[in-house]
Amino acid sequence: MALVEVKVPDIGDFDEVAVIELMVKVGDTVKVEQSLITVESDKASMEIPSSTAGVVKELRVKLGDKVKEGSVVLMVEASGDAAVAPAAADAAPAVASASAAAAPVLVAAASSANGPIEVHVPDIGDFKDVAVIEIFVKPGDAIKMEQSLITVESDKAAMEIPSSAAGVLKELKVKIGDKVNIGDLLAILEGSIAAATTAVTSASAALSVASPASVSTPAVAPALSTAVLSAPAHNPGAATLGLPHASPSVRKFARELGVPLEEVKGNGPKGRITQDDVQAFTKSVMAGATQTKAQAAKAPAGGDGAALGLIPWPKIDFAKFGPIERKEMGRIKKISGANLLRNAIMIPAVTNHDDADITELEAFRVATNKENEKSGVKVTMLAFLIKACVAALKKYPEFNSSLDGDALVYKNYWHIGFAADTPNGLMVPVIKDADKKGILQISQEMGELAKKARDGKLSPAEMTGATFTISSLGGIGGKYFTPIINAPEVAILGVCKSTHEPVWDGKQFVPRLMLPLSLTWDHRVIDGAAAARFNAYLGQILGDFRRVLL
Numbered sequence: 001m002a003l004v005e006v007k008v009p010d011i012g013d014f015d016e017v018a019v020i021e022l023m024v025k026v027g028d029t030v031k032v033e034q035s036l037i038t039v040e041s042d043k044a045s046m047e048i049p050s051s052t053a054g055v056v057k058e059l060r061v062k063l064g065d066k067v068k069e070g071s072v073v074l075m076v077e078a079s080g081d082a083a084v085a086p087a088a089a090d091a092a093p094a095v096a097s098a099s100a101a102a103a104p105v106l107v108a109a110a111s112s113a114n115g116p117i118e119v120h121v122p123d124i125g126d127f128k129d130v131a132v133i134e135i136f137v138k139p140g141d142a143i144k145m146e147q148s149l150i151t152v153e154s155d156k157a158a159m160e161i162p163s164s165a166a167g168v169l170k171e172l173k174v175k176i177g178d179k180v181n182i183g184d185l186l187a188i189l190e191g192s193i194a195a196a197t198t199a200v201t202s203a204s205a206a207l208s209v210a211s212p213a214s215v216s217t218p219a220v221a222p223a224l225s226t227a228v229l230s231a232p233a234h235n236p237g238a239a240t241l242g243l244p245h246a247s248p249s250v251r252k253f254a255r256e257l258g259v260p261l262e263e264v265k266g267n268g269p270k271g272r273i274t275q276d277d278v279q280a281f282t283k284s285v286m287a288g289a290t291q292t293k294a295q296a297a298k299a300p301a302g303g304d305g306a307a308l309g310l311i312p313w314p315k316i317d318f319a320k321f322g323p324i325e326r327k328e329m330g331r332i333k334k335i336s337g338a339n340l341l342r343n344a345i346m347i348p349a350v351t352n353h354d355d356a357d358i359t360e361l362e363a364f365r366v367a368t369n370k371e372n373e374k375s376g377v378k379v380t381m382l383a384f385l386i387k388a389c390v391a392a393l394k395k396y397p398e399f400n401s402s403l404d405g406d407a408l409v410y411k412n413y414w415h416i417g418f419a420a421d422t423p424n425g426l427m428v429p430v431i432k433d434a435d436k437k438g439i440l441q442i443s444q445e446m447g448e449l450a451k452k453a454r455d456g457k458l459s460p461a462e463m464t465g466a467t468f469t470i471s472s473l474g475g476i477g478g479k480y481f482t483p484i485i486n487a488p489e490v491a492i493l494g495v496c497k498s499t500h501e502p503v504w505d506g507k508q509f510v511p512r513l514m515l516p517l518s519l520t521w522d523h524r525v526i527d528g529a530a531a532a533r534f535n536a537y538l539g540q541i542l543g544d545f546r547r548v549l550l
């Protein structure tokens, strides 16, 4: 089977454009017209399709390369002659004849015109009866020259149609789903087109004569039969509107999944949203880690209780009683609020309180820190608690499990999350494989993770995978509290500040350093007796840490 070069076709005005996305890799089987790479100029981005079907043997371009008409994109082992597109004798996809005239011909427009300006669909090459899939503007908007008005889409491509005139939008003549063709009236603007000398192709010039001022939008694209044009990447109008920076296929993909692209963070070059970004966003929403704006609007952190058949949340005009200030909650607070609400409502949680005698352990911790003063690593009580909890979790494995329908999933790894108070809200970094780490290593990792949490630099991987969580308020104060389980975990340990208390040793009261423990557990998985045993065992370990070795 022959190796065929797949080249960049005639891409009209685009010369020396940068490769910003590779959509295939060596070994992939590609079809004719399947998009291979995305290129981008300062005005537009475009997906370059394959003219040949077969298996990709070699990629000849990499991200950042500059390509132009004729550049070899990749080598394909063709799956047969029939697989080569008819117009691909030189491996270039067919370019509609209109592209020959794609170079805009400046047509003198009225040097100044006030009053209604009609904006028509320009020459869009081979596109016929294309559906309007997006509308970016609404009546009353001030429209700039070249600002995208709508997106149209055929089965092969999507294209944003920009305005050729500036003015205030009086009336939109299309709606989502309408099919449009060259010359169709899109919108009526009011204002001056003095600055908007109209660029039209010769093919569409005929459309530009209407009364009193009729302007067809500039031919935005060389009329490629197969290349896919997306929004002008740096369209100033688009920027004003905050339109997401993504290729047409990514937009289509997002639309199919119902993903609001404007809420997706782009990790591609220049912040471009890639298919991976859309997938990651979708996964995060499904996992409950991200809420879309629409979800947040439907289910405010306070919840309206309607879904539970509760009476509505009280709506009070607080300003009636005194001065107020309203501040939107941060993203992390909103997300954790929704999670906490679900966990508080859905888990039949019970909390057991107990005290552990840490007199010797604290003395050992203080002595260790003195010895290690120069090492820069401070041993914390929390590190001992993590290690002690691992021992208790090993002894009582249901505390290290998760519910999956009617089954329990027992985890044979011990990743311990710890609540960290940050300026942005509560975060839970995770010490992975705490069973395999010593106190010094755990202390050091905790310090690093807590700092990252406070600086807002924790990666998703550093916040996931916990099998049990500890929430320590020991550095702050308090006696006991009732922490909320971090689902899908089934228990959480709350720790408060240790204090010296009189403890009866059988003969007399002696001062002992007592650490208040609050263990919240899911009663569907754990029984009260098991919880009491877990706390008691934890107390024994903290009382004499040598027991960890047993």
Ligand code: CAO
Binding pocket: 380, 381, 382, 383, 418, 419, 420, 421, 422, 426, 450, 471, 472, 473, 474, 475, 476, 483, 484, 495, 496, 497, 498, 499, 515
């Ligand atoms: N009893 C008495 N003193 C304690 C203690 C305890 N249980 N735990 C910590 N301390 C002391 C420490 O020894 C330290 O004292 P020194 O500075 O004299 O050595 C001081 O309190 C401060 O400790 P810390 O809070 O900086 O360190 P930590 O390892 O205990 O905790 C971290 C780290 C990240 C958990 C903590 O900074 C934090 O964010 N805590 C809040 C967690 C939270 O918000 N939980 C609630 C969640 S539910 O809404």
